[in-house]
Amino acid sequence: MSPRPDLSRFLRWDVAVGVLLVAVFATGAGSTEGFATTGNLAFALNDIAPVAIIALPMTLLVVAGEIDLSVASMLGLSSALSGKLWDAGWAFETIVPVVLVVGVLGGLLNGWLVTKVGLPSLAVTIGTLTLYRGLASVALGSNAITDFPEKYANWTSDTTTVLGFIPYPIALFAVLAVITAVVLHATGFGRSLFAIGAQEQAAWFAGIRVKRIKLLLFVLTGLFSAFAGIVFTLRYGSARADNGLGFEMLVIASVLLGGVDFDGGKGTLGGAIAGLLLIGFLKNLLILNDVANEIQVIVTGLLLVASVTTPRVIAAVLERRHRRAAA
């Protein structure tokens, strides 16, 4: 991410959000009994697993200055498809790779339309959002497939966990997150993502394969979304065309909340994850305290607004003070 002037170095969104997350956790543990229990943590984490998995490639994509709104629909498609195939008597071991391939294809379509045809990703993925969701209901219609064998379903249950409170999907997510973080922040590939996001033409002139990289990112996003679809299906033991409806906004919200700049070229994976956990745990805490859903919605909104405004405001104040000092 681009370096900022000394003052605001400590006022970055991601840091702010991280602090907020800790605060929420502390208050929760203090005030609300039943919050800090392993059981609660386990399912609170499990609740955000699908969103979390998608958020990883989405962060890379947004850093590179693109966006993918079709992720939730791809989740639905993958869910519907696995249901369809399972119903048709396929072995789960064959279903998973097939569904993942579909995810890759979906990503390819997005990427192709953006890089080769040269359409804005926002427009393209709004289109594929409708398309993939549609294909999902074509695949499964109004049916719901539910008879997934326990031995797979258990893999996503709240009760089978690592360290007593980390469900397998989250454990896997953690591993992927570390890898993604390294790729984004330590490797040349990561560097080129920031370059593309900040100044695409300059990146191209510097010999960075802009289009190929973007294509790859879209494919990754499709793949992860499809995988999230499988996790979702197993956890809720129900494959339906409308699974994960509207999740795209949740993913975008968490990534943006973490301070990843939609204009590209800025952001940290840590921030994105912090944003994700913040939304997840805050929701959990509010529900536990019987806060009406409407209020939860409002709080989410306020968080988003606050997360971007507060650092700017503080920075501005310090800036003014500094200028007075200089003069």
Added chain:
Amino acid sequence: GGTTKKSSSSSSGSGSSVTSSATANPDAPLKTGLKIAFLPKAINNPYETIVDDSGIAGAKEFGGTAKEVGPSDSSASSQVSYINTLIQQQQNAILLAANDPNAVCAPLKEAMKKGIKVVAYDSDTAKDCRQLFINQASSEQIGRSLVQNLGKQLNYKGKIAILSATQNATNQNTWIGFMKQELALPKYKGMTLVKVAYGDDDDQKSFQQTQGLLAAYPDLKGIISPTTVGIAAAARYISSSSYKGKVVVNGLGTPNQMRKYVKDGTVAQFSLWNPKNLGYLAAYAAAALSSGQITGAEGETFKAGKLGTYKIGANGEVILGKPTVFDKSNIDGFNF
């Protein structure tokens, strides 16, 4: 974990073990201070609000405290988060209208294991995931009677269409199933079901679906909309279009929504049970369960306050009663 056909048999064993372990004591008094929670499909669904409010009022009668919690999107996944938190809060009973009969199963079983009573209303869950299902009216009866009523209105001739809610709504699909069975009977050979359209319980979408239906099938004679949102939208479009008087609309609606169209003659009749009674009954059923009056086994009976005594049918189903048919003559008698 998810529910499998195998496991459903096994865990329904465990489910029934929850019920059979405690033996029913019909004379046990209703416990006071019971904590029960209504979990509707979505908190801003007007119909569900009516149901839950009367349920909450009912709970007051027997000295319990009831609350309504839930998501604003009618999705199963968000219902699950709420079930989990209700378990954490150790409620005595959870009453829910399932957005997806199976997605909510795992946490509900968890709840029953912890001794929390589970009552489904309005939209059922898989049978082994709850102790009781309070059915507004037998699904079969709803499905068939709607077709019967429309049949009479059209004297068994002409093309008809169904305007449903979302493609995956459990109760809708069950009813539609029975409608098709009824239509298969010989006396309906003059009537053909040309299309099932989905308005997603979204007023504006249902409105446009109706337009589309009438444009696509100019000779359409009747529309059945087994959802309060759908029938209102359909009636409204027809009342302001050139099709008024040419197309019969029937289905499930609330008197307050439909009054205008019954009065202006767009709609001759529609039906619905009294949602207030549904919530009321559900509350009492939950109380009876928690107080050990009943276990959810077939044949048991319990008293539901002013509504009188109810008997548990097969699969732990309790049926509220016959739906009321509303028309010019009686509609002003109702306000919900």
Added chain:
Amino acid sequence: MDQPETAGRPVLSLEYASKSFGAVRALQGVSLELFPGEAHALAGENGAGKSTLIKMLAGVYRPDAGRVLVDGEPVVFHGPSEARDAGIAVIYQEPTLFPDLTVAENIFMGRQPRRSLGRVDHKAVREATAGLIRRLGVDLDPEQPARGLSIADQQIVEIAKALSFDARVLIMDEPTAALTGTEVARLFGVVRTLREQGAAVLFISHRLEEIFGLCERVTTLRDGRRIASELLDGLTEDDLVRRMVGRDLGELYPKQAAELGPTALSVRRLTREGHFSDVSFEVRSGEIVALAGLVGAGRSEVVQSVFGVDRPDAGEVEVAGKILRAGSPTAAMDAGIALVPEDRRQQGLVMEMSIERNIGLTGLAELGRGGVVRKVLERGRATDWAVRLQLKYNRLSDSVGVLSGGNQQKVVLAKWLATNPSVLIVDEPTRGIDVGTKAEVHRLLSSLAAEGLAVLMVSSDLPEVLGMADRVLVMHEGRIAAEIPRGEADEESVMAAATGRGDTGKAA
């Protein structure tokens, strides 16, 4: 246009102005006075504070200390529009146009002539623009969108914009950096008439001959301080350089004769529809070949196609005996080509990235093992070149956006020289670079050439072309009009070919 009679009183002046950016003190207690009817030059090395100074006069920055006076009255500009209303027109160092709008709209944005009910009079806008363009003697379509204009064309639009104000004060920050002699002559003509009409002119350039050609008075800045403010006659170029750099300068064009090696780059029948056609030439290692021509002749397009950022429609590029895959900068880089592009802000740099990362961007592969970038290596690479090019910066982790124009250009050079290429293509390599560093860059280029590097240099700076090139290729209307060996290359022969009058180098 109202012009003050009292030519004695300064129209616009700056008193003891200071400006800092974080830790960088860009200007310290600088004063400057602009008199009506006088052209005033502002000289100084890269990063001396020239642009900062004019941005204060233009209301872009507000001085931390000191004040701005108009007609002797202290004023505070809350933004460029107020300065403009005070009759101050500014040409900024970097052309900033609206790519999606037409040339005409670019010029008159916010000041369009209006009809009844305050509606914009589009016809009037078009005609006024056509008039301005004719006045500058260039051929641009007022209705052409600004996107895709070459840097030079963009600069001309900026000039037209400034002229359209009929301002009392005309401030120009390196307007000629991208222009060739012809356009410069035209521009000066126009400026002189304005001056005679009583306008005050502030002119920044790193081309000393231009300063002496146009201005009466010069103010010299060094490291944000004013060194001198004096009349130009009686001053020699060396005096001025000494004031700027603080020391004497070696010869300006230190061309070492290098013995030529084998052909390093050969371009055959390269064509890009609408930009250039049938361009063929060779560059041998150790040789410096200049690509000269008028603005818009297609030089940048040629080199961009050679490097592969644009895909040519026909023709091939061969490096060290291997044909390059067309339209792939990566392939070109692997083959050892480097291109220092003409537009540093769009093509050369990632503005909000740090200096070190920009320099590292061309070597992400070398900078570590297993794809993981080693920060030490990256910083080492950056420091090394920052020193060799005398980069003026605060911290290597600062974003390049805060560097002065010339220093940004140095970063671009560093970024590409760091790849130690075998064929170096430079498009306007010294655009906006001060005399001192310019000499350094030239020394660097010729020494690299001496070590066997093949250099292809696009330049609009004729002295540079004549001073540095072993061979001069002159482009005209997208074709190579002449090839002139160093011996025969001079003003006339090159200009003749560039304007399409001469058909061979023998012309003139």
Added chain:
Amino acid sequence: MTASVESPPAASEGQRSARSLTETVFRAREISIAGCLALLVLGTWLSNHRFLSDQGIKDLLLNASILALLAVGQSVVVLTRNIDLSVGSVVGLSAFACGKFVSGSGHNVVLVLLLGLALGAACGLVSGALVSFGRVPALVVTLGMLYIIQGIDYWWAHGEQINAADVPSSVLSLGSGSVLGIPYLPLIAAVVLAGAAYYLRSYRSGRELYAIGSSPEAARLAGVPIRRRVLGAYVFSGAVAGFAGALWLARFGTVVADNAHGWELTVVSAVVVGGVAITGGVGTVWGAALGALLLTTIGSALVVLKVDSFWQNAITGALLLAAISVDRILNLRMTSALRKRSARHVTKA
């Protein structure tokens, strides 16, 4: 270059040819999208003539008008390189507020419309202030506003419903009534559209919106009052959305909390399909309105064509992608043609 000065006529002649070409390019966006629309309508009409019966046409226009309004508002914001995701929520809130306001009471139509307008403008003011003065990314802020306004709406309505029966017929007739066979809603939309289009074309402030979107930095140096303009754009988009909310009530009579839920994406896609660049500075409100018309028409057409319900979404998505791709490709062709022409004449002697 220089030669042209010796013969200016040559230059001006070259200019004219290039200019006409330029104009074609700029108009091409609308043309191509209109073409797609025409094809769709024609195709559907061929398979079912009722599609263009006066009832059919009436329905098409009615369905499009509210979305078209929102698209016009949105595109004014998008032109400034910003975005307003909160429109869906604003419509919902304003529709419900107006419903509460009129239900039972006999308030007259104008008051209702004004209420919606004011409410929307207020919402727009907040978003706009945050974006322009807080200088924070529009996407985040307006997504936040989406949630906040939605939350307020839900919290206020909480499962309450306004029924057509409660809404005075004067209001409802605005939604269903018509003059000379043309319903009011499309007329209103058309008026707003024409007004906005003319403003954007013929007023300095309108052109400045394009300037801001095209290059904020250049706009600043050109002394464009960026903040005020951006704020204005948001207030306009908000006001239009609120107004649309009032019309929603008039049209549908029944109002619940989550009307227009999730419409923000539909509106944005309408705008983009209409050829307004999401990166700002390019496009017209005409295009945006056409985009809206195309989207809603696709919806109606599929039902009329008796497309299986389960296929409708898929086909809608496919058509949407097809539309923008066609537009894009046509546009590329035109631009490159222009490039070649202009480059040639720039270097013409």
